Amino acid sequence: MKAIEVHGLRKEYRIPQKEPGPAGTVRHFLRPRYRAKVALDGVEFEVAQGDSVGYLGSNGAGKSTTIKILTGLMSPTAGHVRVNGLEPHRDRRRHVRGIGAVFGHRTGLWWDLPVIDSFRTLAAMYEIPDPAYRANLALFTELLELDDFLSVPVRQLSLGQRMRADLAAALLHDPRLVFLDEPTGGLDVNSKAAVRQFIRHLNQRQGTTVFLTSHDMADIEGMCDRLIILDRGGKVLDDDIVSVKRRLTADRRLVVTVPASQDVDEVAATVRAATGVGCTVLDRQRLSCAFDRDTTSAARLVGVIMRDHEIIDFELREPTLEHIVQRLFRRPATASERRG
Incomplete structure (x- = not known):
């Protein structure tokens, strides 16, 4: 037995509409009219x-x-x-x-x-x-x-x-x-x-x-x-x-800190040339590299940088669930996402 079974769930609310009468009076008390507001429309899911x-x-x-x-x-x-x-x-x-x-x-x-x-x-x-x-x-x-x-x-x-x-x-x-x-x-x-x-x-x-x-x-x-x-x-x-x-984002970020003696723009150019990964310079010592986990890895990016440059520190930043949900609501759902 499932804990929850929901199939074709629909909920409508009846919202009273005000109908102006003569000289600004209101008739809706005598002849109420309603409109339907749909709160749920065909929702389906099960919970084990x-x-x-x-x-x-x-x-x-x-x-x-x-x-x-x-x-x-x-x-x-x-x-x-x-x-x-x-x-x-x-x-x-x-x-x-x-x-x-x-x-x-x-x-x-x-x-x-x-x-x-x-x-x-x-x-x-x-x-x-x-x-x-x-x-x-x-x-x-x-x-x-x-x-x-x-x-x-x-x-x-x-x-x-x-x-x-x-x-x-x-x-x-x-x-x-x-x-x-x-x-x-x-x-x-x-x-x-x-x-x-x-x-x-x-x-x-x-x-x-x-x-x-x-x-x-x-x-x-x-x-x-x-x-x-x-x-x-x-x-x-x-x-x-x-x-x-x-599914919704493969975006990860590697934030790298290099010594002040190195040119951070040159480090970013090295990464772009070797991997095709775009890097953003954050300040004089830090750059952020956004990459797809399916096509490259943080280890590869660090290795590319260390071939020609020194690294003081690096941090791998995963996308948060909040960031993913915000992105989801900023774009239309795909057919597969609607099916769940």
């Missing part, structure tokens, strides 16, 4: 049990609508959606027992209760056996460093503390699948690292399926192995992150 998927798209691409449909908060206009073998909007009670969800700055904890009391309440609601509850609480307390604020009311927590508590709360009942919507938004560097490490542990050690939306590319690279990208309500890319990096 134990996968970790980053779900990306620009604002308005349909990410939040997809999450709401998958969690059962919204019904689709058309298409087939199953999560853990269930239709989320038709079987909500059984569905929510198999999933966990963390929605950014919206907490699932009780504002005036100490964190531990919220956990106990959730344990009772989900009918978690006491041994399982205690084992999960001990594990999450260790991994998320909850000890210092378990007895503190939620209203007094910092954003980072509250997010860690929300993660633990969403996972106390051992869901097979967890939905994360901007889980590190607004957090400091240390809190982000703790959240990413925790999610990776759940996915890799316990086999929890992760479905993540985030504007932070470091979240995607830190917690996910696969990437799905939406644009204007349709899927434009679906592949593992390593393949995405290789």
